[in-house]
Amino acid sequence: MTLYLDSADRDALAPLLATGLFAGVTTNPLLLARAGLTSADLPALHDWAVAHGARTVFLQTLGTDVDQIVREGENLRALSERVVVKVPATRAGLTATRRLADSGVPLLVTAVYRASQALLAxxxxxxxxxxxxxxxxxxxxxxxxxxxxxxxILTETTLEILVASIKDVEAVIALAAAGVPSFTVGPELAAKLLDDDLSNAAAQEFEAIALAGS
Incomplete structure (x- = not known):
C-alpha cells in the first residue's frame, strides 16, 4: 500500500514528509487556495516538496479547453520527472489525457465519481x-x-486506484483490506494514522521501566 499527503500547506506537510512514510504529495486548486497559493506557485511548491522527500508530486491542470489542458500538462511535467499530471474526468480532460499519454506524460485522472469512469481513464x-x-x-x-x-474492472490492468476525499481511518482500513493499493490523506487524517493512544502509552511505559532499571 502507498500513502500520499493531500495538501499544499508546507507547515503541515513538512513533519509528515520527514517521517519517510508518505510517498509524495497530491494537490489541486482547492488545496492551493486553502494554503494561500495559486497555480503560479506550483513550481515553487514542487521544488519544496521534492527537497523535503516527496518522491512523486501530483500537480493539477486547469482549463476547459483540450489544447489548454494539454499545454498546462506539458508545462507541469517539464518541472521534473517526479511530476504526475492530474486531469479532471471531464470529456475535455479525458481527451487531453489521451493526447498527453501519447507523448509520454504520466497522468492521474481525478474527480472520479463512478466506476464507469475507470474504463475511460x-x-x-x-x-x-x-x-x-x-x-x-x-x-x-x-x-x-x-x-x-x-x-x-481494473484487475487485469496497470491503472492504479488512488483514493482521495477520505474522512476517517476506518475507510482507509476497509478499502486497503479489500485490496485497494493507494490513498491520499489530509494532514489531520495522516496524524491519526500515525498516532495511537495505546501504542504511545505502551512506549512511555517501556521507557519508564528502562529508566527505573538504569
Whole structure:
C-alpha cells in the first residue's frame, strides 16, 4: 500500500514528509487556495516538496479547453520527472489525457465519481485514477461500492486506484483490506494514522521501566 499527503500547506506537510512514510504529495486548486497559493506557485511548491522527500508530486491542470489542458500538462511535467499530471474526468480532460499519454506524460485522472469512469481513464492511457470517496458518499452514491467496482474492472490492468476525499481511518482500513493499493490523506487524517493512544502509552511505559532499571 502507498500513502500520499493531500495538501499544499508546507507547515503541515513538512513533519509528515520527514517521517519517510508518505510517498509524495497530491494537490489541486482547492488545496492551493486553502494554503494561500495559486497555480503560479506550483513550481515553487514542487521544488519544496521534492527537497523535503516527496518522491512523486501530483500537480493539477486547469482549463476547459483540450489544447489548454494539454499545454498546462506539458508545462507541469517539464518541472521534473517526479511530476504526475492530474486531469479532471471531464470529456475535455479525458481527451487531453489521451493526447498527453501519447507523448509520454504520466497522468492521474481525478474527480472520479463512478466506476464507469475507470474504463475511460484506462482508455485514455492514465497511470492513476482518483475516486473521491467522501464526495461520492455525500452525493448519495455508495463510494465504497463504486471503488470496489473500479478495483474489479481494473484487475487485469496497470491503472492504479488512488483514493482521495477520505474522512476517517476506518475507510482507509476497509478499502486497503479489500485490496485497494493507494490513498491520499489530509494532514489531520495522516496524524491519526500515525498516532495511537495505546501504542504511545505502551512506549512511555517501556521507557519508564528502562529508566527505573538504569
Amino acid at each position: 484506462q482508455a485514455a492511457g492514465a497511470q492513476y485514477i482518483a475516486p473521491y470517496l467522501g464526495r461520492m458518499t455525500a452525493a448519495g452514491r455508495s463510494g465504497y461500492e463504486e471503488i470496489l467496482a473500479m478495483r474489479r
